[in-house]
Amino acid sequence: MKRKNPYLADVRTRNARLAGYPARSVFKLEEIDQRCRLLHSSIRVLDLGAAPGSWSLYAAQRIGSQGLVVAVDVRPIAQSFPEHVVTFQEDALTSDGTSWSKFAPFDLVLSDMAPNTSGSRVRDQALSFELFERALGVAVKVGKPGSDFVAKLFMSDAITQAKMAVTGAYEQMRIVRPEGTRQNSSEVFLVGKSKRR
């Protein structure tokens, strides 16, 4: 197996900050975007689990001022954004979705939501799957026909169920594990392209 240099992790964090992003996670979205062609000029994006704000900022820059990013996180988002980003501090699991539904339909729903790790791998996997399922449920509800979806999932036996759920809702499904993912992380991203009617 190819071993990653731990120094690279710090380089990614530093490069993200130098480029004006609060977190190295921006490189994951950049890679997923390059591989799956998700962000286009003037589209509407819902970003669940948006704090500290790298994905929302990157998406806002890619879509331009004629587009819209709705950024949601249970934590406050301190990042400054351009005017076409609106933020909500909400728990996506318990929210009735009124805040983000006002801006629907969306062309792309992103979820980088992750639970605080508890030390119990099984518990963290179950929480991650709950967040994944919620993101997919939201995307099915507020995504346009033909819209796209990306959500993080901690790898577990539930991957089969997750893949089937995305395949049922979208014309194409793929799994991406970006280069920038930490070596000890079990996370993957499920990408759904072109939501079925």
Ligand SMILES: C[S@@+](CC[C@H](N)C(=O)[O-])C[C@H]1O[C@@H](n2cnc3c(N)ncnc32)[C@H](O)[C@@H]1O
């Ligand atoms: C890996 S971070 C996201 C990083 C973000 N994509 C970025 O690029 O800056 C995961 C986020 O998911 C959020 N999160 C976890 N559970 C959530 C929930 N139920 N509702 C909303 N956000 C949640 C956490 O607060 C955390 O900020």
